Amino acid sequence: MKGRTIALDHTNGREAAALMVNGKLDDLLVDAQDVPRPGAIFRGICDRPIKGQGGMMLRLPEGEAAFLRQGKGLKPGQAVLVQVTGYADEGKAVPVTDRVLFKSRYAIVTPGKPGLNVSRQISDDVVRDRILEAAHKVHDGSHGIILRSSCAEVPGEEIADDIVAMTDLAHAVLADAKGTEPEVLTEGDGPHLLAWREWTDAADVVTEQGCFESLGVLDQLERLSGALVPLSDGSMYVEPTRALVTVDVNTGNDTSPAAALKANLAASRALPRALRLRGLGGQIAVDFVSISKAHRKQVEQSLRAAFKADPIETSLVGWTQMGLFELQRKRERLPLKGLL
The missing domain is CATH 3.40.630 (Aminopeptidase)
Known part of the structure; x- marks a missing residue:
């Protein structure tokens, strides 16, 4: 099997996505289900500072605890908007950051950091100008925008639509940042959406149920x-x-x-x-x-x-x-x- 293939299926009851390159499993995404996903955004409530580390422990919904490394200036009881950065070791708090990003296939919205920037991987001036022209038509200046390398080969209309969708999401989440109780504001992207967002090179996409078995993904998973x-x-x-x-x-x-x-x-x-x-x-x-x-x-x-x-x-x-x-x-x- 030559070329790149993206398989979207479920395994062991979990949503999963597999990237095959020339028939060999190159990347794999499996939904964790029972823990916060990286990229999820919460309204957290400051609980107690961690002396000596400059961090702050936060309360999340359902009694979950989070750790914010940079907690300077925060006080217990204060609400703060945070985003999950990764998975925690067993028995430890969820790692979070207060530098929230809204990331999609073509654009990343950066609240609090104004400006319009294009990925350095796009070096062709003509391509950069075309991308910036499309972005300027819809960029309202309220948030910063980073245009990803995946913008290079797509029409300006798709880039503009992506910017509008992410900007609207940022406005909605930021408007809901204040409150007195912890709350889930976005759940983070699952494997199928992550595959669309991150595996942007040309590929055949297979979505039929059972495609992991027909494409040999399960056999390669067993060897792992x-x-x-x-x-x-x-x-x-x-x-x-x-x-x-x-x-x-x-x-x-x-x-x-x-x-x-x-x-x-x-x-x-x-x-x-x-x-x-x-x-x-x-x-x-x-x-x-x-x-x-x-x-x-x-x-x-x-x-x-x-x-x-x-x-x-x-x-x-x-x-x-x-x-x-x-x-x-x-x-x-x-x-x-x-x-x-």
């Missing part, structure tokens, strides 16, 4: 339940623990002088996909095959190139004294193993 990730050179094992995610890279049967570097480069290219499909984030420690410090630079360059194309924010921390490579990855998804 194991830790082994076969590589073009060697293999690696990706295993989550309570504290962090461990990755072990092996050369296999190859005993040539170049085996270690080849396995490490293959692992660095495959690591973003392996983490993305398994829904793993937080602290990650990679035990690469032992190599010289000169070769470490090659591996680090390969990692940076690989994660640059990954949609989930990941910080490459660097090498430890024991030769491990550490990463910090945003928890935008729940572990696949717990969902399926």
